[in-house]
Amino acid sequence: MERLQIANLPTPIQKLDRLGEELGVNLYLKRDDFTGMEISGNKVRKLEFSVADALQQGCDTLITAGGIQSNHCRATAAVAAKLGLGCDLIIRGEIPNHFEGNLFMNKALGARVHLISPEESREEKMDEIVENLKSQGHKPYLIPVGASNAVGSLGYAAAIEEITEQENKLGIHYDTVVIAVGSGGTYAGLWYANQKQGAKRKIHGFAVDNSADTFVETITEILKEMYLNDGLAAPEEYKDILINDQYIGTGYAKSTHEELAFIMKTSREHGFLLDPVYTGKAFYGMVSEIQKGHFKDANNILFIHTGGILGWTHKQREMALKSI
Template sequence: MVNRIRFANLPTRIERLNRLSKELGRNIYIKRDDETGMEISGNKIRKLEFSVGEALENNCDYLITCGGIQSNHARATAAVAAKLGLGSYLVLKGDENEEAEGNLFLDKLLGAKIKFVTKGEYKYNRKEIMEDIRKSLEVEGHKAYIIPEGASNGMGSLGYVNAMEEILEQEKQIDIKFDAIVVTVGSGGTYAGLYYGNRVNNNPATIYGFNICDTKEHFQQIVLKLLDEIAIYTGKGIDVNEDELHIIDGYPGLGYALNRPEEIEFINYIAKLEGIILDPVYTGKAMYGLVEEIKKGSFDKHENILFMHTGGIFGWNREQRGLLK
């Protein structure tokens, strides 16, 4: 049995985006996983409830993880570690001389140790770098637990298997049946958990992902691997091929954490229209993609669409704020 440690404020609420729905002629709802907490806000905490539970089961006193310099996951890991009296060590892709704002500021405020690495080091060597840190901490008398990028492994993805069950229960409460559920794909674990939960519950909804970096094909392979890993913990495998994984490409824009003016303008538009703040790294790009695809007719067969707000409000930096008019 997985030793889940409960941190998140659950269940998160679902609300209808009334004005956006009217403009687009579709029923669009949003699940507020940005409200899972303050320091631990966003989707990552659902995954960390399982990953950190395993770390404590193994008597670890340090958490090691990685991400971009404005990683929501890294910040949430640092917050959970501080809450539990554990140490945290973050491997972040970026320049150590970059201004400490947003998530990076909070990482430091929460007492995390940080190792900055180049894009190349992060892409090709982050696992080895984290393992070297684990060994160095071991020499100092610590036992560290390594959490992969975004807590996106079989263990972490269980958090969104549970989230899917939460959605199914909420559908009964609010008397709505969602036929499309949409989520950002940044490391794959949130999508994989939702997809698995949807399938094992024989739910007819289609799970859509909008990748905000890399490519559709890249994430399809990652998700297939994660689905196999989830089955190790649940004892129930599912048969799926990559064509059944509905990941919509075309919206990474300039790349991870880089924005075009139209993306920032869209986030501003949604804030004024619905009073909901999206972030420029994840949810802003995914919601932008969803609205564009609805306008193209790609979602014409769907009546009730649920968008997963996975958080990220701390991810705004000076450059992105500068694009606001």
């Protein structure tokens, strides 16, 4: 499959010595928030494959969708601007009073932003935009939410190869990998490459919106398509898709005082920033589970920081500052 080279790779791995010592584990952080600025985070890895496919098909406009603070939408807008492509974003959620965080970045990067309410259908809106663009002589390319399909997920299949090379150089094996799960494609790519390698890593995902059952179903469907595209025999059952949905809190892109206090404490004491939508919830969930003794079988834990710093809103910043 064709691939663009637009991310700053490989991203470094840092050992969190003091936090790991506090928790009684070997804890490492893979800085996928270092993949770039406008295109920072995990989404650019997926877009390297999705947008390459769009260009190969001769498309001139990217269309995708996401929530109010979607990192994927912002990254898509940035890649489109970089390559001179049109970009239409369907943003669904409670309509905000102000354009801030990723929503502001979408506009700054020149994307056409279509805000719809939670009750409206993203799919219907995307179909409408596709037809309008075609009638104007454009050739649009549809990217699903989070670029979470068989093509986009190749980005994190490639990330496993990158992690393996880093393991070899560092002389260490990460038996446990932890990520936030918002649409399922990052998890699917990691799981797929891990299985192809015959590796025994456990991939733990912490849901930020939907239930574990919903994500297992979504990830399984992506995996089936990945095996099909590779011409490989798919497994009869998809075991060990490990999704924890106990740390969603009050919902997608919504924060509790406890979550934000944890993020602020982590940044002050350990010198790295998490976001309130994705990595903050997942890192909080992971630390909580470690403290409960649920990661006792893990020798070396690798948390993938999938970015999202641009997603902080005014309300979340105010709540976070009150927690100090």
